[in-house]
Amino acid sequence: MPDQPFADRTVRLRLLGALSAVLGAAAIGLGALHAALPFLIGILPEGAVELDSRSAAMGSCLWTAIGAALAATGVGALRRRRWAPPVMRAVSWTWLLSGLLVLPLAPLLVGISLERSAATDIAMAPAMVRSIQVVFTLGMALFGVALPGLLVLALRDPDVQRTCERYDPRESWVDRCPPSLLRLSLLLALAAVLSLPMIFQPAMPLFGWIVAGVPGAMLWLALGALSAWLARAVYRVEPAGWWGTMALVVGGGLSLALTLWTEEPARFWLEMGLPVDAGLPLDLMRNGGIAVTVAVTAIGALRLNRLRDDFSGGPPSPPDR
Numbered sequence: 036m037p038d039q040p041f042a043d044r045t046v047r048l049r050l051l052g053a054l055s056a057v058l059g060a061a062a063i064g065l066g067a068l069h070a071a072l073p074f075l076i077g078i079l080p081e082g083a084v085e086l087d088s089r090s091a092a093m094g095s096c097l098w099t100a101i102g103a104a105l106a107a108t109g110v111g112a113l114r115r116r117r118w119a120p121p122v123m124r125a126v127s128w129t130w131l132l133s134g135l136l137v138l139p140l141a142p143l144l145v146g147i148s149l150e151r152s153a154a155t156d157i158a159m160a161p162a163m164v165r166s167i168q169v170v171f172t173l174g175m176a177l178f179g180v181a182l183p184g185l186l187v188l189a190l191r192d193p194d195v196q197r198t199c200e201r202y203d204p205r206e207s208w209v210d211r212c213p214p215s216l217l218r219l220s221l222l223l224a225l226a227a228v229l230s231l232p233m234i235f236q237p238a239m240p241l242f243g244w245i246v247a248g249v250p251g252a253m254l255w256l257a258l259g260a261l262s263a264w265l266a267r268a269v270y271r272v273e274p275a276g277w278w279g280t281m282a283l284v285v286g287g288g289l290s291l292a293l294t295l296w297t298e299e300p301a302r303f304w305l306e307m308g309l310p311v312d313a314g315l316p317l318d319l320m321r322n323g324g325i326a327v328t329v330a331v332t333a334i335g336a337l338r339l340n341r342l343r344d345d346f347s348g349g350p351p352s353p354p355d356r
Contacts, residue, residue: 044198045115051189052112055123059106066099096232104225115202118209120195125221127186134179136327138172212270213345223266223280230259240294277346281339288332295325 072091104126111119189195209217237251239258246254265283268276 042194043201044192044195045202047189047192048112048115048119048195048198051123051186052109052114052119054109055105055112055126055186056109059102059104059109062098062102062105064102066095066097066102069094069098093232093235096235097229100228100232104228115199117196117199117203117207120190120199121209121214121217122221124187124190125218125225127183127190128218129222129225131180131183131187134175134183136331138175138180212272215342216269216272216276216345219280219339219342220266220270220276223262223269227259227262227266230255230262240291242290243293243297245294245298272346274346277339277343281336284332284335284339288328288335292325292328292332295328 069091104122108119108123108126112123212220233255234252237247237249237255239246239251239254241254245251261279261283265276265279269280270276
């Protein structure tokens with residue numbers, strides 16, 4: 036059969052691929068910097084950086100994993116591989132959702148850092164503090180929301196995928212799963228990878244309790260293994276994948292909301308490895324965390340409910356060539 040007409044998006048793919056590769060290299064560099072920080076603490080001014088070896092290992096693994104995903108998808112887009120757009124969409128959506136969750140906390144995080152600087156005799160005027168908070172928040176909005184949002188919009192064009200299929204006509208692993216379920220499978224696979232760095236700062240919210248230490252690390256490993264199994268089940272269009280993912284989304288959201296509600300706010304943030312200073316609106320942070328958790332859980336459950344019928348058709352047949 037003749038190929039359907041489409042607009043060649045090679046230029047867009049190369050621009051997106053170059054951008055993703057550069058961002059991936061920067062993230063890998065940030066991971067290397069986290070790994071080197073414990074060795075550089077001695078030559079930095081006292082109090083300039085507060086980072087223990089566990090936090091450094093967690094940051095190194097996290098940023099290296101993110102960088103590897105961005106770099107791999109960037110190279111795939113530059114080479115116009117047919118698997119690159121779906122993987123890049125999954126990475127971009129994960130990046131965008133993470134940025135939307137962190138953006139409201141950006142001014143608060145800057146305020147904490149500046150308060151610690153003041154404790155080391157680096158005092159700043161209130162106007163300068165506000166200016167720094169505004170600049171940091173704008174930077175977070177740009178790199179955490181606008182940039183991944185731009186990638187998501189650019190990849191929505193179906194001609195992007197058709198261009199890759201035109202220059203990479205061989206059957207690929209992305210053709211063996213419906214597109215909607217492929218995105219879900221990739222998100223679960225990313226969740227499995229990103230759960231591994233959590234073992235360095237283990238604290239698992241579990242239905243009203245916080246499990247820390249070795250038991251917490253084991254729970255994070257179990258969660259990563261479960262996410263990987265669900266990613267495989269969803270990719271193979273097995274009904275167990277849908278039921279398991281729904282249970283994970285609803286159960287995880289309920290577990291986090293109950294823990295935020297029952298635990299003391301200061302203890303919760305300390306166990307999660309986050310700084311707690313005097314004057315922070317801990318009750319407001321807890322209530323906001325509960326609201327965000329409930330909203331994200333509800334949206335995820337509704338979205339999964341719409342995908343339920345996709346599991347009844349089985350995997351798609353390979354396309355005729």
